[in-house]
Amino acid sequence: MSAARHMIALLKSHLEGDDKEFLSVAMQAAAHEARLGHVAVAQQLRDLIDESKRRSSSVGKRSGQLVVLEPRGELASLLSVQTPDIRFSDMALPETLAERLKRVLLEQRQQKRLREHSLSPRRKLLFLGPPGSGKTMTASALAGELHLPLFTIMLEGLITKFMGETAAKLRLVFEAIRQTQGVYLFDEFDALGTHRGQSNDVGEIRRVLNSFLQLLEKDNSQSLIVAATNHPELLDKALFRRFDDVIEYKLPDSKLAEEILQRKLAMFQTADIVWSRILPETEGLSQAELVRASEEAAKRAVLGGSTRITSEALIAAVHERKAASH
Ligand SMILES: Nc1ncnc2c1ncn2[C@@H]1O[C@H](COP(=O)(O)OP(=O)(O)O)[C@@H](O)[C@H]1O
Ligand SMILES: [Mg+2]
Numbered sequence: 001m002s003a004a005r006h007m008i009a010l011l012k013s014h015l016e017g018d019d020k021e022f023l024s025v026a027m028q029a030a031a032h033e034a035r036l037g038h039v040a041v042a043q044q045l046r047d048l049i050d051e052s053k054r055r056s057s058s059v060g061k062r063s064g065q066l067v068v069l070e071p072r073g074e075l076a077s078l079l080s081v082q083t084p085d086i087r088f089s090d091m092a093l094p095e096t097l098a099e100r101l102k103r104v105l106l107e108q109r110q111q112k113r114l115r116e117h118s119l120s121p122r123r124k125l126l127f128l129g130p131p132g133s134g135k136t137m138t139a140s141a142l143a144g145e146l147h148l149p150l151f152t153i154m155l156e157g158l159i160t161k162f163m164g165e166t167a168a169k170l171r172l173v174f175e176a177i178r179q180t181q182g183v184y185l186f187d188e189f190d191a192l193g194t195h196r197g198q199s200n201d202v203g204e205i206r207r208v209l210n211s212f213l214q215l216l217e218k219d220n221s222q223s224l225i226v227a228a229t230n231h232p233e234l235l236d237k238a239l240f241r242r243f244d245d246v247i248e249y250k251l252p253d254s255k256l257a258e259e260i261l262q263r264k265l266a267m268f269q270t271a272d273i274v275w276s277r278i279l280p281e282t283e284g285l286s287q288a289e290l291v292r293a294s295e296e297a298a299k300r301a302v303l304g305g306s307t308r309i310t311s312e313a314l315i316a317a318v319h320e321r322k323a324a325s326h
Contacts, residue, residue: 107121130250159191181222
């Protein structure tokens with residue numbers, strides 16, 4: 001097809017509201033440009049297509065049954081919505097952690113039975129642990145497993161200089177929690193407890209946190225509320241007992257580190273890798289950094305024209321990650 005024909009097909013699909021066809025024509029146009037040797041244009045098209053897929057998935061138009069309305073009005077600056085399709089099976093988890101998360105799922109799935117006996121499922125969760133250890137990913141996986149939308153509370157929008165305003169916004173968020181069932185993630189939650197407003201007024205921070213805790217306590221919705229923090233030491237211990245479950249994340253041991261690397265490299269030839277050489281080097285790296293290291297090693301192999309990953313390449317990538325994280 002010529003560029004003009006692509007344009008016609010694009011406009012047609014746009015008029016018909018056929019997003020799938022629209023993107024498919026755009027992909028064809030990208031391929032066409034690539035064949036003509038217009039590498040930069042082709043790449044730009046592909047990037048835009050990726051971005052557009054990412055956005056449309058965030059409003060839940062994906063093939064699944066889940067249709068989620070974008071938060072509107074004031075809520076739009078407080079909540080962002082996604083419909084994740086990741087599962088716990090996509091994560092490498094230590095057994096004890098996997099058990100605890102399975103229990104949350106089980107209680108959610110069996111909540112009718114529990115409620116018949118005046119019992120309520122665990123649904124207010126606090127995740128503690130170092131950056132990159134999978135807290136945010138777990139919230140996505142919970143939503144994916146339960147086929148619920150994931151609403152992330154945007155703390156930048158929530159916290160204002162004015163205490164009255166912040167409290168009103170918090171109430172709005174909890175109203176949404178009550179009205180629309182979902183997984184609600186207060187990520188980097190410590191910001192709520194430790195944020196210094198311009199007045200640097202400690203009393204003010206306490207009040208924000210207190211109003212959060214009161215709203216949390218009062219909430220008897222069907223939603224899951226997840227608060228996650230990399231800085232548990234900044235939180236008041238009294239806060240912990242307001243949650244149904246406090247779940248601790250740790251950096252991976254070498255068994256888990258190997259699992260993460262293996263999973264990420266599953267599409268590559270890894271038979272040559274001597275794991276006993278790699279694993280001691282991974283100590284101190286987070287799950288996220290291990291994922292990055294394996295991706296780096298894989299990319300380098302691909303660009304070197306091979307799908308074979310060597311121990312040396314993987315060790316180099318691990319060292320690079322280590323250097324970047326210190
Ligand atoms: N248990 C895990 N299994 C596989 N990948 C993981 C795991 N934990 C983290 N990751 C990888 O690290 C990235 C960052 O993790 P994230 O959940 O954002 O960490 P946190 O919220 O604890 O800082 C994830 O997107 C994923 O690629
Ligand atoms: Mg996170």
